[in-house]
Every structure is written in structure tokens, then in C-alpha cells.
Amino acid sequence: MLKDITLGQYFPGDTPAHRLDPRTKILLVIFYIVALFCAKSVVTYGIMILTLLVCVQISKVKAGALFRGLKPVVFIIIFTAVLNLFFTPGNYLFQWGPLHISDAGVRMAVSMVLRIMLLITGTFLMTYTTSPIRLTDGLESLLNPLKRLHVPVHELAMMMSIALRFIPTLIEETDKIMSAQKARGADFESGNLFRKAKALIPILVPLFISAFRRADELAVAMECRCYHGGEGRTKLHVLKFATRDWVALVCGTAIMVGVIVLRQFGM
Amino acid sequence: MAAMIETKKLEYTYPSVEEDGKATVALRGVNLSIEAGSFVVVLGHNGSGKSTLAKTFNAVALPSGGSVYVEGMDTKDETLLLAIRQRVGMVFQNPDNQIVANVVEEDVAFAPENLGVPTEEIRRRVDEALDAVGMGEFVRHAPHLLSGGQKQRIAIAGVIAMEPKCIVLDEATAMLDPIGREEVLSTVHRLNREKGITVVLITHHMNEAEDADRVIVMDDGLVAMDGAPQAVFSHVEELRSMGLTVPDTVALAYELGLDGLNVPLTALGVEECADAVAAALSK
Structure with a gap:
């Protein structure tokens, strides 16, 4: 039972994601979190999901391991979803006694759940690939x-x-x-x-x-x-920035700036 | 030979922890000189002061009276602290509580990192130290997955990486199984032979003293006996009165002697003892 703790768990490997400088990965996670909190439309969430999928692909971390990381927060995710679903004002789609579901509520619930899941998998991706x-x-x-x-x-x-x-x-x-x-x-x-x-x-x-x-x-x-x-x-072991670190950082910055700009245009 | 460690009228009193306010006196005037390159075993029952003595050798415990000199450096001089600790490395009882990092090589590198050794030099020392203890293939292993004897050898490697002149093992074999104990003992014997590192082995296992150059028996904060293993172990009665046993071979020879068969008490090894018994019987 105690063996299930995923905190700080590391899967040794030799992919580009493993070889990145730890500083690069920490910065990328920060960029990712900033971008995640700026995202509010289908397009920007799409970009965030796509980015994560590409990173998972590169790191060759098994999907099962990522989902296991989500297990401890299932309760928080469900709790957030239910709260947002039932208590957001807007055009009611459904009403049953004091309970009601609004269109804004559905949107909020979906985006919050997505945000938490992406946030956690994104961070876990770093700890999974870095000793x-x-x-x-x-x-x-x-x-x-x-x-x-x-x-x-x-x-x-x-x-x-x-x-x-x-x-x-x-x-x-x-x-x-x-x-x-x-x-x-x-x-x-x-x-x-x-x-x-x-x-x-x-x-x-x-x-x-x-x-x-x-x-x-x-x-x-x-x-x-x-x-x-x-x-x-x-x-x-002295930390050294290699070319791949600069490439990764430029890509990360581009995605973050892109999401913020899209937000300014109301997307 | 030059003295590696020298103690002069060394006294040590633990600050009082007992309710009656009485301080525990662990050492009461110890005069010792440990020669460079020798293999010394310190014996004694619990509370005889042997562990305290070890701790004064590299300034972990400072004498409350008298002094300790490491290659002529006084351990009370704070400016010499790092120089002293670099010369006299210490290995403790519980291997888990002295391993700092979660990769073997990182742990061995800990001491040279602290000493500010350049990176390439650290790499060389780590590889050399691990080879010296026969753990070269475990460079990237996680220490908690190793056996007790292996962990203790990693701890020894971590000390060797400082390139010390002396290693003090404070009951380093007490928590190990017989195989682990044998691993550690053969490692320190090899280091003593091949690298000329002075070894001070603190233990209460009599058998570990058989191959030593010199055996020191501590009792009640004082040196009770001091000499070659054969000389010390022939005092069977005295050792027993101090709560110590003697190696099985000596015990056998002694019991036979009581029953009238005259076997010399100086045969410590099993083979030697067998030969001595055979010789006595054929007489």
C-alpha cells in the first residue's frame, strides 16, 4: 500500500526529454502552467493538450503511469466539476428542485477539470523524466x-x-x-x-x-x-545548457506567448 | 614509525543527561599512540568508552581534558578541523544513516564535493574509491536497494574518496550478517595492505581482532590491555572478568589446558589451533 506513493517518482530512460537540463524542464513547466491559466477557448485548450501529447510522445512515458499520477486527485477533480456544474449562474439548461445546470456551468466544469488534469500530468512529466x-x-x-x-x-x-x-x-x-x-x-x-x-x-x-x-x-x-x-x-555533475535546451526553451516560450496573444484576441 | 594519532591524558565527560545530574565519564586519561599504516583493533564491552575514543580521533567529540593529535595537529584547533577530518575518515554502525545521496556515485562524491575538489578529479576519485571497495559496477545504483555489506562498503568508499590516511570504523560491522561482515573486513584489510591506510577497527566481535597488528582493550574509560593479539588473548581470565569473551580457538585451548592438556593460547586461527591441538595430543 505504501509503495503506491508517486511523489518524486522517476522512470529512468534515455529520451530527449530525459537528457534535457533540469533547469530547462523546470522553466518549461512554469511556462506551461502560465499558458494553462491564460487559456480559455477551445483553440487555446487544444494547443495545450496537443503540447502535452507531443511531450508525452517524446518522453516515452507510458500513459498508464500518467493516469496513475492522477489517482490521488480524482476526488478534487470530481469535487471541482460538481461545484462548477451546479453553482455557476447562466442560462439554465436543466433544473430539478434547487439544482440547476447552466451552459456556463458546463463550460466552467469542463475547463476546470481539463486545467487540473493538464497541470498535474504536465508536472508529473517533469518528475517522471528527471532524477x-x-x-x-x-x-x-x-x-x-x-x-x-x-x-x-x-x-x-x-x-x-x-x-x-x-x-x-x-x-x-x-x-x-x-x-x-x-x-x-x-x-x-x-x-x-x-x-x-x-x-x-x-x-x-x-x-x-x-x-x-x-x-x-x-x-x-x-x-x-x-x-x-x-x-x-x-x-x-555540472549542469550545462546544450543546443536542445535552447530549442526547447524557444518552443516553450513561443507556445506561452502564442496562448497569451490569442487570449488578447478573445480566443 | 610516525604516530598517526596520539592521545595525551585524554579525558571525556558527557554532559549530564541523567536525572541525578551526575555526568557520565567516558574516558579517564587515555595515553595512546597509533602508528601510521598499522591495523589496530579496539575491543571493549558496552560503555567501556571505545566509541567515545573513536569520536575524539577526528574532532567529532572534543576532549574535556588532555589532548588528541592527528599527525601532530591538535583537534581542539578549529582552523585545522577540515584538515583533520580529511585525514581521519569515520564509518559508523548503521549504513542507512550515513548515506547522503540516492545514487551511489553521488554519495561517494559527497566528501570531495565538500572539499572543493575540481569536477574531473572528483570523477577520478569516485571511480577509484568504488573500485577499491569492489563496488565499481554499482556506480548508478540506488543505495537503498543494496545489501547491508554493500551499503557499508559504499560508506567506506565515501570516506576513501577524501583520500584519508586513517579510517576509523566505529562498530561498522555490528549490524551486518556474517557475509556482510566478511565483505567489510576483507575490504579494510586490503586497503590497509595495498594503500597503507591506517585502520582503527572498533568492535566487540573478538574474531575480528585475529589478524590485527595490535589489539587495545578498553575498560571503564581506560586502556586495560594493549599488545599483539596473541599476547592479549592469552589473558583469558582477565578478559572474562571485563565481560569480554575470547575467540573460540583460544577458549578451546584454554579449556583443554584446564583439563590438563597443554595447548599454547597463541594459536588464533582455526588451522593453527587444530595443528596446536594435534601437536599437544601426539606428545
Whole structure:
């Protein structure tokens, strides 16, 4: 059950999408999100869907994996759809007691659902094709200018990569604790939501204690390997922009600008 | 030979954590000199101060009395901190809690990255270190999918990448299965032989001390015995009174001796011991 977590999941591969610099991919995702929020017509949504399909094609990520990524947000999508469908004023197409569906409501619901789905698949496409370590490297490098404002960019990136590194370790640990508690007769499956939540306490307490102990040991081990902050640090893998990165960025910018211009013309 | 690590009247007291406010004294005046290139095993039961001693070797714990010198550098001098830690690498008990990155090569590169080594040089060191521990083919693996012994070898590679002169293993084999333990031990023995790296192995497994140049037994914050393994292990009674066992071979020879068969206590290896017993029987 715990193995289903898709957060930060990465599918190794060697497609152009995998080879892109992580900074390019982060920027492209930002461009995509901006464009997505500017889109409001059939034409512009069409462009957004087409862009995503092309990217999926290039990255060779399986459609099944993308849909699995949507699973945790199904509830939010349905909730948004229902709210928009029934509570948007406009010309009523259908009325039943206090419930009514308007033409504007249908349009809103469809566009909101599309927007959320595209947003999530677009972002997942980045995490699926970029290893977490490269992703944090990219973030660190992009946020570098903020160091002048005394934002601890290196420390934040370090925290992120350590957090990602420990996800499998902590999942394994949780499984172990759960088995140990089950062996002592703990029951995690039956009862209502409240009881189930309460049953989690004997898992969370040892998990937290061990996480703190791990953090302490890791800090000492890092110090023993001469860690002293980001100052004067070098890298095994230096990020480099290649031609394909510039091509991708130009395409991305063109699509974003195109969508914004189309919006200005009321499309 | 020159001293790699030297301690002078080394004392260490843990800040009081117990309710009665009594501080725990871990080391009470330890004088030691560890020669460069030697393989030293430090033995002792829990609470004998052996782990604390290890932590003072690379300034993770600073002495509360006396001093520790690494190649003549005082560990209390903060300006020498990185130089000291680069010379004396440390490997800990739990491999999971000392691996920083989620790709093997990134983890091994962590220390040279911290030291500001140029990129091409890091690449060379990472490949060399992984080859030295026999993990060359795992460059791009995820550490959490490896076995305990393999993880611990990655941790050793991560330390070797600093190009240290000394490696301290603080109960690094305690959490491993017998196969993993053997992997780690043969790796450090090879590093000691081939690269001349000084090894300080802290353990409570007596058998790991058999092939050492020197065995130091800690008891109650002091050095209780110090010498070649054969010399130390022949004091069976004293070791037992300190809550330590002796290697099975020595125990056998000792028990036979009590029953009247005179077998020398200096035969540590299984083969050696068998020969000694056979020789005693044929007499």
C-alpha cells in the first residue's frame, strides 16, 4: 500500500526529454502552467493538450503511469466539476428542485477539470523524466540569485535531496513497525475513520523517534565527511545548457506567448 | 614509525543527561599512540568508552581534558578541523544513516564535493574509491536497494574518496550478517595492505581482532590491555572478568589446558589451533 506513493517518482530512460537540463524542464513547466491559466477557448485548450501529447510522445512515458499520477486527485477533480456544474449562474439548461445546470456551468466544469488534469500530468512529466537529484540541482541553480537576498538556497536544496533520499528508508521502516505492531495484535483495517486514525499513533511515535535519531547520526556522518555548508563546494555533475535546451526553451516560450496573444484576441 | 594519532591524558565527560545530574565519564586519561599504516583493533564491552575514543580521533567529540593529535595537529584547533577530518575518515554502525545521496556515485562524491575538489578529479576519485571497495559496477545504483555489506562498503568508499590516511570504523560491522561482515573486513584489510591506510577497527566481535597488528582493550574509560593479539588473548581470565569473551580457538585451548592438556593460547586461527591441538595430543 505504501509503495503506491508517486511523489518524486522517476522512470529512468534515455529520451530527449530525459537528457534535457533540469533547469530547462523546470522553466518549461512554469511556462506551461502560465499558458494553462491564460487559456480559455477551445483553440487555446487544444494547443495545450496537443503540447502535452507531443511531450508525452517524446518522453516515452507510458500513459498508464500518467493516469496513475492522477489517482490521488480524482476526488478534487470530481469535487471541482460538481461545484462548477451546479453553482455557476447562466442560462439554465436543466433544473430539478434547487439544482440547476447552466451552459456556463458546463463550460466552467469542463475547463476546470481539463486545467487540473493538464497541470498535474504536465508536472508529473517533469518528475517522471528527471532524477530527484538533478531536479534539486536544477532548483538550486535557478534560485541561486536569491542567495544575494540571504535566502539559504543551498541548504534548502540539500534538505530536499536528503528528504527524497530518506523516503524509501522511512517507508521500509514504517512497514517494519506496522508488521511489529500487527504481530502484537494491533488492528489497522477495521473500524471507522476515527478509529483507523487512532490506530496510526503507535506507528507514528516510533517512526518519529527513529527519524530524529537518524537525522542526528546523519548530521555527524556528514560532518565527518567535511560538510561545512555550500561555501566552496564543487559538483560531480555540472549542469550545462546544450543546443536542445535552447530549442526547447524557444518552443516553450513561443507556445506561452502564442496562448497569451490569442487570449488578447478573445480566443 | 610516525604516530598517526596520539592521545595525551585524554579525558571525556558527557554532559549530564541523567536525572541525578551526575555526568557520565567516558574516558579517564587515555595515553595512546597509533602508528601510521598499522591495523589496530579496539575491543571493549558496552560503555567501556571505545566509541567515545573513536569520536575524539577526528574532532567529532572534543576532549574535556588532555589532548588528541592527528599527525601532530591538535583537534581542539578549529582552523585545522577540515584538515583533520580529511585525514581521519569515520564509518559508523548503521549504513542507512550515513548515506547522503540516492545514487551511489553521488554519495561517494559527497566528501570531495565538500572539499572543493575540481569536477574531473572528483570523477577520478569516485571511480577509484568504488573500485577499491569492489563496488565499481554499482556506480548508478540506488543505495537503498543494496545489501547491508554493500551499503557499508559504499560508506567506506565515501570516506576513501577524501583520500584519508586513517579510517576509523566505529562498530561498522555490528549490524551486518556474517557475509556482510566478511565483505567489510576483507575490504579494510586490503586497503590497509595495498594503500597503507591506517585502520582503527572498533568492535566487540573478538574474531575480528585475529589478524590485527595490535589489539587495545578498553575498560571503564581506560586502556586495560594493549599488545599483539596473541599476547592479549592469552589473558583469558582477565578478559572474562571485563565481560569480554575470547575467540573460540583460544577458549578451546584454554579449556583443554584446564583439563590438563597443554595447548599454547597463541594459536588464533582455526588451522593453527587444530595443528596446536594435534601437536599437544601426539606428545
